[in-house]
Amino acid sequence: MTRIAVNGAAGRMGQTVIETADDRDDVEAVVGFDVDDVDQVQDVPVVHADDVTEGLAEYEPDVVVDFTIPESTVALADACVETGTGMVIGTTGFDDEGFEALEAASESVPVLKATNFSRGIQALLRAIGEALQAVPDYDLELMETHHNQKIDAPSGTAKTILETVQEHRDVEPVYGREGHAPRDDDEIGVFARRAGDVRGEHELIAAGNDEVLSLSHHAEDRSVFAAGALDAAAWLAGQNADWYEFGDVIDAQ
Numbered sequence: 248m249t250r251i252a253v254n255g256a257a258g259r260m261g262q263t264v265i266e267t268a269d270d271r272d273d274v275e276a277v278v279g280f281d282v283d284d285v286d287q288v289q290d291v292p293v294v295h296a297d298d299v300t301e302g303l304a305e306y307e308p309d310v311v312v313d314f315t316i317p318e319s320t321v322a323l324a325d326a327c328v329e330t331g332t333g334m335v336i337g338t339t340g341f342d343d344e345g346f347e348a349l350e351a352a353s354e355s356v357p358v359l360k361a362t363n364f365s366r367g368i369q370a371l372l373r374a375i376g377e378a379l380q381a382v383p384d385y386d387l388e389l390m391e392t393h394h395n396q397k398i399d400a401p402s403g404t405a406k407t408i409l410e411t412v413q414e415h416r417d418v419e420p421v422y423g424r425e426g427h428a429p430r431d432d433d434e435i436g437v438f439a440r441r442a443g444d445v446r447g448e449h450e451l452i453a454a455g456n457d458e459v460l461s462l463s464h465h466a467e468d469r470s471v472f473a474a475g476a477l478d479a480a481a482w483l484a485g486q487n488a489d490w491y492e493f494g495d496v497i498d499a500q
């Protein structure tokens with residue numbers, strides 16, 4: 248049984264992670280952290296984020312699952328290094344400095360970061376290289392849609408899709424278009440929509456030669472991300488200090 252802590256316990260994803268963990272017998276949520284003034288989420292005690300180091304020392308989780316904001320994740324990394332706790336990071340929107348702080352933590356504790364913990368997105372990422380090989384000169388465009396409370400844009404997943412495309416095609420992102428903006432051959436339009444409570448939709452299209460290829464994914468519920476993050480936590484508990492990705496968990500099956 249892997250003991251997990253949940254950073255951002257009172258948030259949309261934090262609550263879903265705690266709920267999902269409750270239905271499983273390989274993980275147990277033992278403590279949550281949040282800046283919100285809550286004592287517990289479901290039956291899990293919640294400690295204020297200011298006291299995260301003390302909370303980790305008291306409840307001794309193997310791994311912290313983090314869905315918060317970059318500033319919180321970076322502060323959490325220090326506490327994880329101090330207490331020898333592994334990190335599963337779902338938070339998106341890091342700048343270079345934040346990302347480097349997490350990489351530094353992975354020299355002391357196991358750190359697994361993914362912009363999307365759904366297995367479908369992992370499959371989509373793996374399909375990109377093969378698809379682009381068959382349509383080398385088609386126009387590429389990338390779109391994502393999320394709920395109206397999402398802070399960062401484009402989504403972390405869209406950035407990962409873009410990076411994966413760039414491993415196969417030399418394209419430069421153009422974020423939205425306005426006015427006279429004719430398309431260059433080597434550009435990829437990137438578009439972010441925010442509306443309602445859309446859980447997460449991503450689509451990469453490749454168009455040319457009188458056809459349109461669409462690689463798309465939509466999440467129907469946050470529980471898909473929670474399930475993947477918990478699979479990652481159970482797997483990470485047995486790993487040494489290093490940097491890991493969600494693909495490592497899938498490859499290990």
Ligand SMILES: NC(=O)C1=CN([C@@H]2O[C@H](COP(=O)(O)OP(=O)(O)OC[C@H]3O[C@@H](n4cnc5c(N)ncnc54)[C@H](OP(=O)(O)O)[C@@H]3O)[C@@H](O)[C@H]2O)C=CC1
Binds near residue numbers: 260364
């Ligand atoms: N990788 C993946 O598969 C997925 C990633 N995400 C990412 O996860 C992140 C969180 O998303 P979501 O759950 O929707 O966001 P929410 O805003 O619903 O939840 C974040 C929670 O963290 C709390 N919080 C803020 N600052 C701190 C802090 N310093 N310490 C501890 N907790 C803090 C927030 O409190 P308060 O509300 O008071 O600010 C809130 O309760 C986003 O970056 C999102 O993109 C989301 C879904 C899937």
Ligand SMILES: O=C(O)C1=N[C@H](C(=O)O)C[C@H](O)C1
Binds near residue numbers: 362397403404405
């Ligand atoms: O904020 C969200 O909700 C989501 N964020 C992640 C992202 O930025 O890609 C993953 C998922 O799409 C939901």
